[in-house]
Amino acid sequence: MVAFHASALDGVARNPALPTALLLRLLAFGRGGDRPPRGALQRAGLPESAVVAILAHPDPGARIDFAMSAWAEPSQRARLADDPSPKVRAALAYGPEVYDARTGVAPLPDAVCVRLLDDHAPSVRAALLESPHVAPSFVASMAAHHRAEARREAVRAWEVLPPGVRSALLADPDSEVRRAAALWECRRDTRVTAALLRDPRSAVEALRRGLLARADAEPYVAERAHLTALAENPSLPADLVERLAVDPDEAVRLAVSVRPELDETRRMAIDFTVGDHDRGDGVAWVRDGLADPEVLRRAATSAHPLLRRTAARSPHLPHDLLRLLAGVEDPVVENHLCIHHPDTPEEVLMRVFARLGGTFSAWMAETHPRFPREGLAARYADHPDGNYRRLAVRDPAATPALIERLSHDPEVWTRQAAARDPRLPLHRLREALHVRELASSAGTNPALPEDEMAAVLDRAGVPA
Secondary structure (H helix, E strand, O other), X not given: XXXXXXXXXXXXXXXXXOOHHHHHHHHHOOOOOOOOOHHHHOOOOOOHHHHHHHHOOOOHHHHHHHHOOOOOOHHHHHHHOXXXXXXXXXXXXXXXXXXOOOXXXXXXXXXXXXXXXXXXXXXXXXXXXXXXXXXXXXXXXXHHXXXXXXXXXXXXXXXXXXXHHHHHHHOOOOHHHHHHHHHHHOOOOHHHHHHHHOOOOOHHHHHHHOOOOHHHHHHHHHHOOOHHHHHHOOOOOXXXXXXXXXXXXXXXXXXXXXXXXXXXXXXXXXXXXXXXXXXXXXXXHHHOOOOOHHHHXXXXXXOOHHHHXXXXXXXOOOHHHHHHHHOOXXXXXXXXXXXXXXXXXXXXXXXXXXXXOOOHHHXXXXXXXXXXXXXXXXXXXXXXXXXXXXXXXXXXXXXHHHHHXXXXXXXXXXXXXXXXXXXXXXXXXXXXXXXXXXXXXXXXXXXXXXXXXXXXXXXXXXXX
């Protein structure tokens, strides 16, 4: 197949205006050895006839693509639970690899998860247990499962498990289940913490999270062992916290500086340094409280960069805290705001776009619902940087003549953006379908007439 025909076909498969008849024709493609384009398998709002065609497709790869679609309804994907291929069932059990960070993915129905968790193929069971899309209620229900690996994962729901269920997991016949349960229970029981400290596999995490008796903490301070983990422990006695606050190890002092009980004066009196990417996963007590107004206010109003950066991950920031963080002038804070908050100010989005063009954060900024649109054509159509000329296509006031001019731009990303725009004059849109680097973008253009879409399928050799 000629390269630009294949690219145009991929574009048409993703075209939101693709008629059902052509979609079904695409889905039948592959029964002779070629797989349907992924865009035809991973679309929002698939009609029932298309779902039936995918479920019956002879190529397991096509069914895998559908099983991992972030746009299909869970009830549609769930119909693959009895698929003959364990690879398809494993793909269904795990779910989408990549999805829109602003919306997430709805979990499969509990009844389907039950079947997948008892699948005869270990790969299917493992995929479900590793999936980030399983409902919390189902995670909790696994505490009574007959398989040890399921019970081990159930401890993630420890805080909502009834006391009797917790006790059963702590006394589980499987040692790994008992250890996983103890790593949660140690947060409230010094005896459990002490036992875990004797296990080299568990000691560091127990030091970080467990309820510590003073006698268990002091030897680590004296021997200077695992001090960074110990500095995070919420039960560490105050005098030991003060000793670690002046420790010669900068990483230890930094860990002390983010402790939740410190007031702002004491926190900022500690000698610490924060790098551009320190604590990429955030400060635990703030991360755990991203929906808690009090936690968010403490963190967002702090002078400590790591607390502000973690607070910026919350989509629940009230307007005053959002404005406060938007003015902090910390690139990490701005990146988090553009990825996680639905009301991020336009000026923040533009700064992220300008600073990080071509990165994930810049893409999230540009695709953010509040990214500016009006006035971009006048401001950027003749900008010396093609990355900015591309923004002119977003302007609702951009004329067809401007869109056509930009479809000839020296920068390929700008040409592709123009090729996707429905204002592109039809003669140029047809022409773009035969240009190697524009064919895919032109194929996605919702203004592409149905007969042109059908012609793309004909040229690509898709049977009628």
